[in-house]
Amino acid sequence: MKNKGNYFTYIFVCLAAIIAIYISIKVAAKEIFWIDAKLADLFTYVPDNLNPFFLLLTELGDKKGIGIVALVVLVWLLLIKRHFLGAAAIALSTALGNEVNKLLKDLIARQRPELEHLAQVDSLSFPSGHAMVGLTFYFFIAYLVIEGMESAAAKRMVVTVTVLLLLLIGASRVILQVHYPTDVIGGFAFGYIWVMMSIFIYTFFKNKLENNRK
Template structure:
């Protein structure tokens, strides 16, 4: 059991370190007005998605927006309150709210303009990092973490993980397909979101242990 815990901690630290490197690397390049070959390659790849799917991706984008997250949050917070997990409800709400403010601060500091394309969705802020990617990652990752905490079946756990990963990838992809973000905006958003949600979960578990004593 200790070996399994140590392996899990090691993989978490490695993935966190990787996310920090990615977040810093992309932020520096964007802030210094450097270009990414990845932006062109991935944008060209997503350009092959037929326009007929745009309504679907607009709907997906809503799940990473304030209204979509607010709607899902009401359901999740209701579920947590029924379980009497007040700490979990507070942790998600605070993590998402503060994460959103950090995202706004990063946008202002780095000040990357939106892609010079016809935006297929309404945007009124700067480009890097993607708020949908960052805040969506924080929100849905934290929900998945709390759900997994209640599951014993390995098949159920794998299903939750796969659905969460798929949802996040689709939300991130929607921002590129709708031509409102560069791919590196989304990658950077995921990296910052992962860093933030891991810190939030650490704080949540810290207080959870304190309350049990």
């Protein structure tokens, strides 16, 4: 079962890499994506009175929101679980992922949509930092939570809630008119690659520490 899970992980990482590279090349070449127009049009049907809800959601992918959640998670990992490696891994992965996102933004240099921005922005557009860093952070939290679970149903619940949260954060960036849909898709692709690399490194050191204790 574990080998089957690893097999699917490799497939998803490869797909994420293909998506990330494909979108990055087209964005850098200033090409237009039909999916940007189609999805943006679809999101225009979201009622304006839901904007406060999406503003709240988008804060969960911002530095302030991630900082608050990170404080709670680090207290849980350090003081309750005494999981020092997990705390260090999630902090480093998120911080370095944020820096990688900045480098990608500067390298590709895509401007924000020429629309009224309904949320404050102060950086370039691709890839979405909320999507990339948010996926890295919340996916890693979900992984650490699931790691201590035995119930398959509970694991599925954690995965479902995490995926739903990330999709809503990603959608909020388009609904608030601060990102193109491909910014979010590319952000998720880069974020997935980054978090899986981080989890691989975390697992390596965890196994090494466990072997040293034997």
